[in-house]
Amino acid sequence: xxxxxxxxxxxxFVKEKLAQRNVKPEMIDELLSFDxxxxxxxxxSETLKAQRNEVSDQIGQLKRNKEDASEAIxxxxxxxxxxxxxxDQLREVxxxxxxxAAHLPNIPATEVxxxxxxxxxxxxxxxxxxxxxxxxxxEHYEIGENLGILNFERAAKVSGSxxxxxxxxxxxxxxxxxxxxxxxxxxAGFTEMLxxxxxxxxxxxxxxxxxxxxxxxxxxxxxxxxxxxxPTAEVPLVNYYRDEVIPSEQLPISxxxxxxxxxxxxxxxxxxxxxLIRLHQFNKVEMVKITKPEDSWDALEAxxxxxxxxxxxxxxxxxxxxxxxxxxxxxxxxxNDLEVWFPAQARYREISSCSNTTDFxxxxxxxxxxxxxxxxxxxxxxxxxxxxxxxxxxAILENYQNEDGSVNIPEVLQPYMNGQTIIK
RNA sequence: GGAGAGUUGGCAGAGUGGUAAUGCACCGGACUCGAAAUCCGGCGAACCGAUUAAUAUCGGCGCGCAGGUUCAAAUCCUGUACUCUCCUCCA
Numbered sequence: 001x002x003x004x005x006x007x008x009x010x011x012x013f014v015k016e017k018l019a020q021r022n023v024k025p026e027m028i029d030e031l032l033s034f035d036x037x038x039x040x041x042x043x044x045s046e047t048l049k050a051q052r053n054e055v056s057d058q059i060g061q062l063k064r065n066k067e068d069a070s071e072a073i074x075x076x077x078x079x080x081x082x083x084x085x086x087x088d089q090l091r092e093v094x095x096x097x098x099x100x101a102a103h104l105p106n107i108p109a110t111e112v113x114x115x116x117x118x119x120x121x122x123x124x125x126x127x128x129x130x131x132x133x134x135x136x137x138x139e140h141y142e143i144g145e146n147l148g149i150l151n152f153e154r155a156a157k158v159s160g161s162x163x164x165x166x167x168x169x170x171x172x173x174x175x176x177x178x179x180x181x182x183x184x185x186x187x188a189g190f191t192e193m194l195x196x197x198x199x200x201x202x203x204x205x206x207x208x209x210x211x212x213x214x215x216x217x218x219x220x221x222x223x224x225x226x227x228x229x230x231p232t233a234e235v236p237l238v239n240y241y242r243d244e245v246i247p248s249e250q251l252p253i254s255x256x257x258x259x260x261x262x263x264x265x266x267x268x269x270x271x272x273x274x275x276l277i278r279l280h281q282f283n284k285v286e287m288v289k290i291t292k293p294e295d296s297w298d299a300l301e302a303x304x305x306x307x308x309x310x311x312x313x314x315x316x317x318x319x320x321x322x323x324x325x326x327x328x329x330x331x332x333x334x335x336n337d338l339e340v341w342f343p344a345q346a347r348y349r350e351i352s353s354c355s356n357t358t359d360f361x362x363x364x365x366x367x368x369x370x371x372x373x374x375x376x377x378x379x380x381x382x383x384x385x386x387x388x389x390x391x392x393x394x395a396i397l398e399n400y401q402n403e404d405g406s407v408n409i410p411e412v413l414q415p416y417m418n419g420q421t422i423i424k
Numbered sequence: 425g426g427a428g429a430g431u432u433g434g435c436a437g438a439g440u441g442g443u444a445a446u447g448c449a450c451c452g453g454a455c456u457c458g459a460a461a462u463c464c465g466g467c468g469a470a471c472c473g474a475u476u477a478a479u480a481u482c483g484g485c486g487c488g489c490a491g492g493u494u495c496a497a498a499u500c501c502u503g504u505a506c507u508c509u510c511c512u513c514c515a
């Protein structure tokens with residue numbers, strides 16, 4: 001949520017910045033006109049309320065003295081009716097204003113590449129060199145199916161498309177990967193959590209999924225819409241602190257959690273229909289940081305570098321890009337994506353997304369801290385995958401495949417596989 | 425799923441229709457070389473609005489949340505969330 005006072009003060013700035021994210025400037029004008037109307041109504045209503053409070057006090061006095069108060073009471077009847085009418089109007093305007101405001105994305109940070117499409121992202125660095133093969137490398141799902149460690153057909157029978165069974169060494173490899181990630185995150189100072197996988201509407205709103213997520217049916221709802229399956233552990237991790245004032249000495253907070261992520265993938269029909277890349281349910285180790293405003297940009301750097309380290313330890317080559325203004329998620333002010341090399345497709349694919357949402361989520365979720373002057377301020381929240389587990393498994397299968405169809409296990413994962421060095 | 429009880433300020437805790445007691449904590453002052461204790465005074469989150477360069481002042485709101493009744497609601501009515509206890513069920 002953007003600060004309405006800031007929008008009021010700098011409407012042109014907001015229009016310009018949000019235009020970079022495909023938001024029509026008329027939306028800001030509309031918002032401001034609701035805001036002006038709302039404040040007019042508040043002023044009118046509150047003037048009458050002050051009057052009512054005063055007269056009610058007098059009525060109380062008269063009643064206590066056993067005197068007649070019917071004149072004042074009658075007068076107040078019409079005033080109360082006016083207040084009720086004004087408050088009805090006010091509620092209506094407020095709803096409209098909130099509805100517009102809830103659809104405005106975060107203001108992109110200044111150094112974010114401006115583009116109305118995903119084209120134009122900036123490559124920050126390239127690490128490692130794409131692996132050369134002396135044979136034609138296979139796609140990860142082909143390797144997995146051949147080895148009998150991934151089964152998409154059975155998953156389609158049991159659930160539908162975009163689901164998978166990991167079998168035997170496949171399941172063990174997945175488990176090795178996320179245990180490795182969690183251990184590394186612990187080492188880096190993240191507190192491990194296990195969270196609810198179903199969350200209420202307020203939580204989905206707090207982290208900025210709702211209302212858009214609901215409107216585009218991007219997720220899954222259960223219990224008649226009371227609860228949503230989490231699309232990422234970012235939701236329960238950030239909302240853990242919702243409606244709270246965090247003691248400033250506890251900042252920065254770093255938490256991490258493994259969870260399944262549930263996504264309907266509405267609108268991505270035909271994309272990545274095979275394999276582990278795009279599923280309705282996948283495992284992800286998520287990292288969340290909560291910082292004071294002045295620390296969040298350094299924290300984004302650190303978060304990105306930590307995610308990179310995971311790939312480096314796994315011996316996977318990747319590059320880091322900064323997403324364009326319109327390619328970022330709704331809540332982000334800046335997003336660094338890590339894309340890992342997939343040899344069969346000979347291209348980089350997203351495996352982690354690290355974002356600074358500044359105070360955007362904190363405003364929605366009311367997460368504050370008290371600064372040195374004792375004033376309440378909104379924290380900054382950051383999130384990053386560390387990492388997407390399924391895609392990591394896919395990357396390992398492709399990058400560590402041998403010509404005979406077997407797959408070497410990356411050295412750092414071998415301890416997690418009882419010393420096993422190869423899947424064949 | 426069923427029955428009951430509860431939810432008031434940072435904490436404890438009164439308040440059954442007249443506009444949130446009191447205590448602790450906190451802030452300021454007095455006393456003191458200083459502190460503690462004591463005394464005096466203040467302070468009730470957050471939020472919203474008006475005036476303001478700002479500090480600030482005034483007003484609204486505010487008793488889990490949302491509605492309703494009333495001139496007036498912490499108090500009455502309806503719905504709902506959460507916590508606790510019991511029953512049922514379950515891992």
